[in-house]
Amino acid sequence: MKKYAFYPGCAPKGAAIESYISAKTVMDKLGIDYTEPVSFSCCGAGNVEEVKPYVALGINARNLAIAEKEERDIITICSTCYLELKKAKKQLTENERLKEEMNEILSETGLRYEGKVEVKLLHQVILDEYEEKISSMVTNKLKNLKVYPFYGCHTIRPRDIIGYDDPENPSSLERLIKLLGATPVSGARRILCCGFHASFSASEIAMKLTGLNLKEAHDMDADCVITPCPLCHLNMDANQKKALNTIKSQFIMPVLHVQQLIGLAIGLSPEEVALQKNVIPALYIV
């Protein structure tokens, strides 16, 4: 099994703390070999880039170099961190001059980036390396659960940066849901945007998109939604009422982080995956 440097991202250390708690308990239970480097910084989430593009590249080159120094790949639970880290990796791979320039900067802090480190999302690592182990651990708890997989933009797009799963018809979450003993209910909107990154600049659009996505899950009779992205989770869980108001609809749709569902399926208690910290009541589904 590979060794990983755990990169939780900012939201899972703050407003989406249940995402961080559940990721750690799941990784521990599965025996994933990980460390959590304390010098990792925020990836910038695309916002730093909007002020100074090369600062975003610099800080992510630094994050990649930190993992590389520990001879570990990066495992993350945030789709936007996933995109930002992979974007930096691509820029550095495709532009030797830029890579050397960044390495000169990094050398001032005792770091160097060669390009060896891979960046993966937790569910990707689990499907690629722990599928067999998971299936041996799955209890029958989720047998009757219908789960709507919401991918989140940066989990799948753009394909020339992400390079995992098919952005037009992804299947990794469906595969995972089946592996956990539940039933996937997949709608066309599962690959669309929740609008999170326009929460301040175009909040009404963000809420409308989130509302429409939730409605599709509801219309398809899903018991809950799962997402690998803590930012999509914020919009669909914490902002659910507001989002549904924009489309003049009201219902309750539990939204779980992917690792919360994994944890429940492999015998962790709802408390161990911090289900009580989700804003929309979710405990009742199990």
Added chain:
Amino acid sequence: MAEAKKVILRISRFNPEFDEKPHFQDFEIEIPKGMTVLEALYFIKENIDPTLTFRGFCRSAICGSCSVKVNGHPKLACKTQIWQEIERFGTNILKIEPLGNMKVIRDLAVDFSEAEEKLKKVKPYLIPDPEVIPDTNDEESIVYPEEMEKFDKFTDCILCGTCYSMCPAVMFIDDYAGPFQFGRIFRFAEDPRDGLKKERSKIAYAFELWKCIRCERCADICPKHIHPVEAVTHLRAMSIEKGLTLNPGARHAIAFYKSVTSTGMLNEAILPIMSKGIKGVLENMPVALSFLLKGKMPPPIVKPIEDIEGFKKVVSLSAEVE
């Protein structure tokens, strides 16, 4: 003989003389391996239904006229092979529809004029800089490779409209310019021969630059791999440099930047007030209360990461990279 499969092309039909709204018509045809969507459309037109209307000129993925939606995703019909799509979706039915965000004229042909008008408004042409471009044709106006590198890929745009057709901001905001339009603004903003240069970011700003939701769909589906969203990002940085910051989006980006570069981590708690002032706090109050009840309120003070000095050195040196 080439391998062939029976495929149903479920094509959106609309004739404004007779139809109130579009409807689907199925055509079941033998599709040899390698056949494109455009070739299949021509086959139907020539052999089954001559009234089928679509556009398709160069057949070489360079004119951009044949864009349609294939199973919901905008693509160049001439570049899209039917067998590959069938395998992708695990079905022998391919739904072919006109592009979104545009009015349908007939069947698969859409009215491009709104997108075109928006393009015209953003001045999509070189405005010569008299200090750079010589007065006569006797001298060349040179663009060096390292200058060209910055905007080169944006010169590849074929105006096919695929990015525009699925952009959620275009869908909901009338004044939003659109992905390829921002790509064109950026292309000239970086061109050293242009008279306006980074001032062009003001044009982008006026056309709702901060309403892009960064869904990355335009970057993903562009048949020329141009990534219009990158143009948006760079134009945002340019507009901030030009002092255009009286906008919640710009203020959000600046607050984010300041928070991250000072501690290495984002301070989520300060974002609402920094981005939208008191209005932001009030808008976010219900969510903040729910977080408080769940015991997960982000702390107002963030502890700096380890090796913050090294991090800050990387930030300050990276800020000087051109």
